[in-house]
Amino acid sequence: MAKTNAAFMSGVPELLVLRLLSREEMYGYQIVRGIRQATGESIILAEGVIYPTLHGLEKKGYLSARSRTVEGRSRVYYHITAKGKKRFAAISKQWNKITASVNACLEFAYV
Amino acid sequence: MSNQNFSKKIAQARVNMLQAGVSPKYVRRSITELKAHFADLKEKHLQDGMNQSEAEILAGQQLGDLQEIVRQTAARKELLSFISLHPRLTLFVFPLLSYVLMTLLCIGAILVAVELSGMNTLADGEPLPSGILPFFHLVAVYLVYLFPVLLAVALVYLGTQRLFRQKHLLLSLVLISILGSIWNYSITGGVVGEGSINLTVALFGFAPPFGFNADYFLRAVVRILCIFAVAYCFWQKLSASQAETD
Numbered sequence: 404m405a406k407t408n409a410a411f412m413s414g415v416p417e418l419l420v421l422r423l424l425s426r427e428e429m430y431g432y433q434i435v436r437g438i439r440q441a442t443g444e445s446i447i448l449a450e451g452v453i454y455p456t457l458h459g460l461e462k463k464g465y466l467s468a469r470s471r472t473v474e475g476r477s478r479v480y481y482h483i484t485a486k487g488k489k490r491f492a493a494i495s496k497q498w499n500k501i502t503a504s505v506n507a508c509l510e511f512a513y514v
Numbered sequence: 515m516s517n518q519n520f521s522k523k524i525a526q527a528r529v530n531m532l533q534a535g536v537s538p539k540y541v542r543r544s545i546t547e548l549k550a551h552f553a554d555l556k557e558k559h560l561q562d563g564m565n566q567s568e569a570e571i572l573a574g575q576q577l578g579d580l581q582e583i584v585r586q587t588a589a590r591k592e593l594l595s596f597i598s599l600h601p602r603l604t605l606f607v608f609p610l611l612s613y614v615l616m617t618l619l620c621i622g623a624i625l626v627a628v629e630l631s632g633m634n635t636l637a638d639g640e641p642l643p644s645g646i647l648p649f650f651h652l653v654a655v656y657l658v659y660l661f662p663v664l665l666a667v668a669l670v671y672l673g674t675q676r677l678f679r680q681k682h683l684l685l686s687l688v689l690i691s692i693l694g695s696i697w698n699y700s701i702t703g704g705v706v707g708e709g710s711i712n713l714t715v716a717l718f719g720f721a722p723p724f725g726f727n728a729d730y731f732l733r734a735v736v737r738i739l740c741i742f743a744v745a746y747c748f749w750q751k752l753s754a755s756q757a758e759t760d
Contacts, residue, residue, distance in 0.1 A: 431547050432554040449578025450555070454547050455586040455593070458540050462592040468543075476550055479543060 416448065416456045418498055421483060421491035424466065428482035431457060457481055465490050520552055520574055527580040534588035535598025538675055544587060552577055597676055604672070605686040609665060613693050616661050620697070620713065623653040654713070662694020662737070666745040674752040691741040692717075695734035 416438075423429060423437045434457070435450045460466045465487030468479050483491070524545060531541045552573050559569035587593055597604045666687055673683040698714045698721070714721050719731025 430550075432551050435551075449576075449582065450551060451548055451577045451580065451583040452586055454544050455583065455590055458543065458587070458593055459590045462540075462590075476553065477546055478550060479547055 414494070415446070416453065417460065418491070418494050419446070420453070420456060420460065421465065421487055421494070424481055424483040425488060425491060428480045430478040430480050434481070460487065520570065523580050524548060527584050530581065530584045531587055532676055534584065535594045535676070536587050537593060537595040540587065540593045544583070548577065548580070548583070595676060597672060601678070601682065605669070605678070605682055606689060609669070609686065609690050609693065612661075612665060616657050617697075620654070620657050623657070624713065658697045658713075659737070662690055662741050663744050665694070666690050666741045667748050670745050670749045671752065674749065674756060687742065687745055691738045694741055695737040698730050698733055 419438050419441070420434060423434055423441065429437060431453055432450075435448065435453055438446060438448065457466065457468075461468050461481065464484060466481045467484050468481050471478050471480055527548070528541055528545050531544065532538065536544075555573035555576050556569045559572050560566070564572065591599070669683065669686055669690065672678070696715050696717050698716055714724075714730070716727060716730040716734065718734050719726050719728060721727050721730055
């Protein structure tokens with residue numbers, strides 16, 4: 404299965420992660436599964452790359468993390484903060500604006 | 515990627531992240547999460563009917579290139595440690611500032627002791643009541659003689675945790691030991707109820723405006739050697755325990 408072109412992915416993992424975590428807290432593996440499922444497997448990332456994104460979002464205060472041991476395995480669960488919710492609202496608005504503009508451009512009938 | 519290969523690669527990724535200046539907190543977290551993620555992927559593939567080797571290879575491929583993860587982590591400035599963002603400040607300016615603080619604390623301690631002793635002035639050779647001599651001893655010994663050693667040990671600890679360049683660490687240790695050797699302190703008890711203190715600055719025995727003093731020179735050499743010896747032993751011990759962990 405081919406991985407998604409990285410050049411098109413700038414900022415997308417952040418948007419997807421915030422979206423997924425706005426529903427429930429999850430750990431890295433679950434987030435990657437969640438992205439695959441929610442996008443119908445059309446967005447496939449190198450799975451380990453999710454961690455720099457998660458850590459960056461946590462450092463910026465958009466996510467908070469807590470460690471839990473589940474079935475003998477150490478898990479770090481992430482959940483969205485109030486600041487993260489605001490950030491999600493802002494970037495999803497931007498995203499909608501950009502996609503609408505790109506679609507308009509693609510559908511524009513050139514004469 | 516077999517389990518053994520993965521362990522080697524993850525150990526290398528840990529070293530590379532530290533060398534790139536990623537905060538140790540996030541290095542530890544990344545390693546823990548990547549290992550757990552690999553185990554989850556492997557478990558899933560085993561449940562899907564793959565054999566051990568196939569499951570490990572596919573899990574490694576899905577996790578992606580660990581060096582790419584290192585690059586992406588290091589590219590996020592917010593994940594870098596303060597020390598790696600400001601190495602000169604940490605290795606050279608902070609030690610200097612801490613010596614300034616030490617000097618101020620020393621002078622403060624003397625002033626407090628003078629105040630407690632009821633003396634009005636602090637002239638050279640002024641008699642000092644014996645009751646406050648232990649206080650002076652403690653403050654002076656800890657601040658003037660032990661502080662540089664503790665500073666060197668702290669620096670070595672930071673350096674090995676964050677994998678500083680050895681050249682920078684050595685230069686900083688040289689600075690710490692030279693600066694740490696310039697303060698000279700002596701105290702005499704004398705007869706009961708009397709004593710005197712002497713706090714002098716001398717660089718390799720040269721104490722302006724008094725000129726060269728062989729006693730201070732010897733003290734400086736011994737202290738530089740002590741600071742280096744303690745720092746070196748600590749460095750070796752930390753490196754050995756880190757190698758064992760890896």
